[in-house]
Each structure stands twice: as C-alpha cells, then as structure tokens.
Amino acid sequence: MMETYLSPLWISLSTVFTATVITFFTGIAAARWMARYHGRMRDFIDGILILPLVLPPTVVGLGLLMLFGKHGAIGQMLLMFGATVVFSWPATVITATVVAFPLMYMNARGAFEQVDISMENAARTLGASEWRIFWSVTLPLAWPGVAAGAVLAFARALGEFGATLMLAGYIPGKTATIPVAIYFAVQDGDMNQALILVLIVLFIVFASLGALAYFKSKTYKVVTV
C-alpha cells in the first residue's frame, strides 16, 4: 500500500530535481546573455524564451508531442538510435524543464540587469577574466533573484500536469508524477489516495518556500560582508 504513495513521490522528486538542475544552468546562461544583448531580435528572442509560461500547458504538451512523437522531427531522429521519448520517464523531465525554464530565465535576467555594471568594470580594471567576473561578482550580486528563480522553477516543475499527461502519459510507477497520480485517483474515486498525495505536495511546497527564505537571507549577508 505504501508503494502507491511513494512511487509518485519518488517519480516527482527525481523529475523535478533533474528539471531544476537543467533549468538552473540553461536559465542562467540565457539570462546572462540576454541581459547584455541589445540587438534587433531582443524582444523576439525574449518572447520565445518566455512562451512556455504564457501558453496553456496543453498547447505546450501538443507541441512537444508533435516534436517528440513517432512522426515528429525529433522523435524520428531519436528513433534512428532506437530511443522513444513519448510515454517514458525522460518525457516527464522534458515537459517539466520546458515549463519551468521561463521562470528561471526571467528572474535571473532581472537580477543580472540590476547588477551595477561599474562593479564588473572595477573587476575588469583589476585584470579579472570575464569568467571569473561572472562567478565572483555578477552572480553573487544577483544571487537573491537567481535563487528565487530556481525555487519558482522547482515549484512550477513540481506542479506540471497538462503537458506531462500529454507527453508522458499515465504509467503507474514510471511516469505517474504526483499531480498526474492525484488526477487519476480522483477520476477513480479514490479520495484517500488523492488527499494523502495532496498532503505530500503541501509538505514539499512549504519546504521549498522555507528554502527560498533561507537562501535569500543567507546571501544578503554574503553580499554585505
């Protein structure tokens, strides 16, 4: 009996963890680049990167299904290597990553744009490499926004339902994340299971909000030292 509660929890945690790590680095990279890019395509690229946040999850799901499905562009490419994505665990990671990315990107970009450019220039006059400036000056100064983005991305990945159901389907023990498991528990009239899973979600969400508060307070200290 425990297994029916633990397997969605385990699937959700491994999916969300993987997706958050991916969005953390890709989001920072995109944000850093966009914060300094002022070309003609700026608004267009910005819009594309934010799109998964604005679109209904079912639209994102359909888009991913058309891309990764057996007849889709990426799906057919993967098929040459004998791999299929639809209805598999990687599909839960792909959808969670795609929908969580804009939150990481937007928060990080906002934080990078707030960083006083004279600080970076000061480091430059001291001969620091761009790589070192980013890790020792820009990122620490922007950290509260970056951390907030990571927590929001985590929460969004945890809550992802519509696109996940479309791309990963409902395979108990394999792709049934907590939100998908709750949906089917309610469909099946199994309210107890649904409520226990809801309690698990609440616990995770409160824990991640606590983590957000902790990260923020901690980094302000680092910055002021």
Added chain:
Amino acid sequence: MDSRYAVYVSISLLLIVYLCIGCSTQAATVNVSAGAGLTDAISEINVLYKQGRPDVSVIANFAAAGTLQQQIENGAPADVFISPSPKHMDMLQAKHLIIENTRRDLLRNKVVLIIPGDSTLRITGFKDLTGDMVKKVAIGDPESVPVGMYAQEIFIEYGIMDALKSRLVLAGTVRQVLQYVESSNVDAGVVFMTDAKTSTDVQIVANAPDDINNKVVYPVAVIDTGKDRAAAVDYEEFLLGSQAGSVFEKYGFSVIAH
C-alpha cells in the same frame, strides 16, 4: 472604506447574480452523460431528437464512465446516463442515484486489440503483447474506463497481466487509447470495435474471448437527481426507439431489442 472597493464588490456581486439567473432560466433541458466511445453516435442522435422537439435543448457530456459516475455522485447536472459497463451503473444504483425502473440494457459491443496501421510488429493475438518487440500497450485506466476494465480481464484470463504491467500506458478515455495507437506512440491498444472502426489509421488484429464480449452491455437509466424528469424519460424512450437504433447500428453497436 475606499469607494473604489465598494465598486469592485458590487460589480462582482452583480456578476454572480447574472450567473445564477443564467443557470436557472432554461426551458426543458436534457443533460446526457455518455461514455466517450458514444461521442459520434449520441451527437448524431441528438440532432435527430431535436428535429422533433425544437424547444428542448440537449447537452451531452462525454467522458469515461467512471468519471461520469463520479460527477453524478458529486451532483453534476445529469438526467440520463449511458455507461459501457453495468458496473458503473450498479454503483449509482447502489447509492439510489438512478430511477431503477428506467434502467434498460441498450447496446452491446465487442472488445478488440488494435495496432497502428503502419505497424511492422507481428501482433496477431493478445498473447503476442508479451513479445520483446512490444514496448508500450495502451489501455483505459481500469478503474474509471470500462474498456480498460475489460482489457485487464482479458490479460488476466490469458495469464499475461504481470508480464504486461510495466508496458501499460493508462488512458483517461477509450478515445485517448485510440489516439495513442493512431499516432504510433504505443505499439498496441485495447478498444471497443466501434471505436476502432472510426479510424482508418489502425488495424484490428484480435477479438476478445466470447466470455468477455458477452459482458459488454451498455445500460441506460434516468438519473434520480435530474431536474426535468419528464424530458429525461422522453429522451430515454427516443434512445430505445428505432430511429436511434439505426444510428447506433450504423456505428457498429448491436442494439438490444425490447
């Protein structure tokens, strides 16, 4: 208090009042809850029904029978319920949510195994699903989708349930199973014969054993909590009549004579 605040409150109250008026001032309305596989047949029958009764509006709600049963138990508007499985009707009957003497057996159907039209796998029977080349098999969620329940019974009868367990993708309705197979995203699926016939992109490769097919009966009944009972009974009679019967037969259902 801010006067702007008062404006917001009164606007929202006004909207709520409008909503309430909107949902109570309907003439005769029949809310039909029917299994997802009945979508085409019932939609066509509703057009015929309205030709004779232009003042009656028929609202159809298509979903898995288990989902509909949950909705009815939780008070969703429903006057007539058609389920592809006696089980879900029995559960409503046990809770006294249907009018017992209106319950009739309406239709029969068959359960089939389908594969994508362009499939190169050699699947000619249910037992072939355990083969190494078969990666994913779609069935309805057995708890809420009747055809998924029948699929599970077939797998148990053939003794292949345990071998298939990790390959099963559970769908929310029979039409979703069909779509999974049509798009080739699964290797095979279990649907009703009538659903398989609506698609040109799938091939039927096996029939369920007779003892399963004999169980596939679609009961219909009037819901006890419905608003307009006379209209609901009239609609049910229409479903049992010859005009509706020929539509059902056109879509491949067998009509049970009364």
